[in-house]
Every structure is written in C-alpha cells, then in structure tokens.
Amino acid sequence: MIKHILIGLFLWQLSAGALTKECAEIRVSGSNSWKPISFINERKTQFKGVAFDVLLLLSKKLAIEVTPLLDLPWARAMIMMESGELDVMAGIYKTSERSKKFYFTQAFLAESLNIYVLKGKGFEYKKFKDLVGKRGDMIIGSSNGKQFDAFASKHLDLHPVLTREQQFQRLVRERTDYVILDRYTANWKLKKLGFTKQIQALENPLIKNSIYFAFSKQSPCANLLPQINSILKAMENDGSLNEIYEKYL
Numbered sequence: 001m002i003k004h005i006l007i008g009l010f011l012w013q014l015s016a017g018a019l020t021k022e023c024a025e026i027r028v029s030g031s032n033s034w035k036p037i038s039f040i041n042e043r044k045t046q047f048k049g050v051a052f053d054v055l056l057l058l059s060k061k062l063a064i065e066v067t068p069l070l071d072l073p074w075a076r077a078m079i080m081m082e083s084g085e086l087d088v089m090a091g092i093y094k095t096s097e098r099s100k101k102f103y104f105t106q107a108f109l110a111e112s113l114n115i116y117v118l119k120g121k122g123f124e125y126k127k128f129k130d131l132v133g134k135r136g137d138m139i140i141g142s143s144n145g146k147q148f149d150a151f152a153s154k155h156l157d158l159h160p161v162l163t164r165e166q167q168f169q170r171l172v173r174e175r176t177d178y179v180i181l182d183r184y185t186a187n188w189k190l191k192k193l194g195f196t197k198q199i200q201a202l203e204n205p206l207i208k209n210s211i212y213f214a215f216s217k218q219s220p221c222a223n224l225l226p227q228i229n230s231i232l233k234a235m236e237n238d239g240s241l242n243e244i245y246e247k248y249l
Contacts, residue, residue, distance in 0.1 A: 022220060026064055026065070026087050028067065028068055029069045029077045030051055030052065033189075035049065035185050036049055036248030038051045038090055044070065046070070047068050050248060058232075086219075087221045094107075102216060105215070105225060107210035108213070111208070113144055113180055113181065113205060113209060114186065115204075116178060116199050117178050118172070119199065121177070134178060136157065137159050138159070144206065145207050148207055164185065186201070
C-alpha cells in the first residue's frame with residue numbers, strides 16, 4: 001500500500017512539474033492559404049495574415065518568442081498539436097471534438113462561409129437540408145462549425161480533397177456541385193485559377209464562424225490563456241483587432 005502511494009505521489013509530482021514548466025517559446029502553425037486569416041508569403045519564408053499579426057502582438061506583450069513551423073499540412077499540424085510538438089494553431093474553428101483535445105482562447109474574429117457553385121448551376125439555399133442530395137468537397141481535417149459538421153456527417157455527401165485549388169477545379173469539371181469556403185480565400189483562389197467568371201457564391205452564407213487560437217493541452221504555454229484572453233478582450237474593446245483585419249481588406 002505504501003509503495004503504491006509513493007508511486008502515485010511521484011507520478012503526481014511529474015504531472016505537476018509539466019504543468020508548471022515555463023513557456024520559453026510559442027511553436028505555431030496555421031493554414032498555408034487561408035487569406036486573410038493565415039497564409040504563407042510568396043517566397044514561402046513566413047506566415048502572414050490576421051491571426052499571425054495578432055499573435056505577434058500577443059508575444060510582444062508577453063515577452064515570448066514565436067517560432068513558426070512553415071508549410072505543414074493541416075492534418076499533420078493537428079497531430080502535432082495533440083502530441084505537444086506544436087503549441088498553437090493560429091486561426092481555427094472551435095468544435096466539440098477539438099475542445100476535447102485543445103484549449104481555446106476567446107474568439108479574435110468572426111468569418112462567414114459561403115457556398116460556391118458554377119454559374120448557371122445555382123440552387124436556393126436557406127438551411128443545411130438544402131444541400132442534401134448534392135455533392136460537395138471538403139478539405140481533409142477541416143471543420144465548418146459544430147452544427148454543420150454534425151449535420152454533414154449524417155446527411156451530406158462530402159468528398160475529401162487536399163487543397164482549395166482541387167475544390168474549385170473539381171467544381172469547374174462538374175465533379176462536385178458546390179464548394180464551401182470563406183469569401184476572402186475564395187476570391188483570392190478564383191482569381192489565381194482564372195475562374196472568377198465561371199463560379200459564384202450563393203446569396204445566403206452557409207454559416208458564420210468565430211475564429212480562435214488553439215493551444216495544445218501538452219504545451220506549457222497553455223498556462224498563458226488567462227493573460228492572452230485579457231489582452232484579446234482589451235484589443236477587441238479598443239478596436240485593435242478590427243484595425244488588423246481591415247488592413248487585409
């Protein structure tokens with residue numbers, strides 16, 4: 001009995017030590033092409049976007065260095081978050097499943113998702129059920145919000161793809177009926193692909209989602225969440241967050 005108690009105390013001390021370990025740096029990743037939220041510059045040398053501008057301000061106020069890990073596939077980055085190889089995902093939707101794995105800050109931005117279709121192939125959309133019987137595409141490992149994800153898993157035909165370019169290319173070839181994407185990323189991708197005259201958004205958005213920073217539960221930097229939320233709240237109140245967002249519009 002005494003032996004078991006001593007072992008339990010030893011394991012508890014190890015756990016407590018991990019929780020109180022100092023955050024020396026913030027290892028961060030994000031989407032490589034989610035303009036204006038999180039993307040990599042043309043030379044592929046650094047992250048840009050609202051999420052990283054906000055994170056850099058946070059790091060300065062906290063006096064902690066940010067170390068970006070560039071060009072990680074989203075699914076790989078999420079695995080690294082679970083293991084603690086990554087501390088933060090900059091720019092992410094919050095779902096019940098993700099909340100079991102990660103800690104979330106307060107939202108720093110809200111974004112609407114639109115439904116894109118071929119011109120002349122549109123349909124009326126008001127509720128999720130209007131997508132039943134139609135083919136859609138979805139980036140592997142991505143989320144379109146808790147309610148939509150739950151509905152989609154039971155009722156929708158969503159084909160997994162690796163990139164947003166693939167989503168629109170399949171739409172133009174009529175291999176899918178619609179693509180779900182935020183307006184800013186969609187406009188950027190459509191222009192890059194030369195599809196602006198072929199594809200349009202439906203009038204009603206799919207959903208409006210809040211955007212967060214997610215912290216690995218294995219990261220010592222998660223202890224900074226109360227401080228980070230206080231700073232984000234102050235930036236929201238004084239208009240700083242909105243100023244950063246408008247810079248990219």
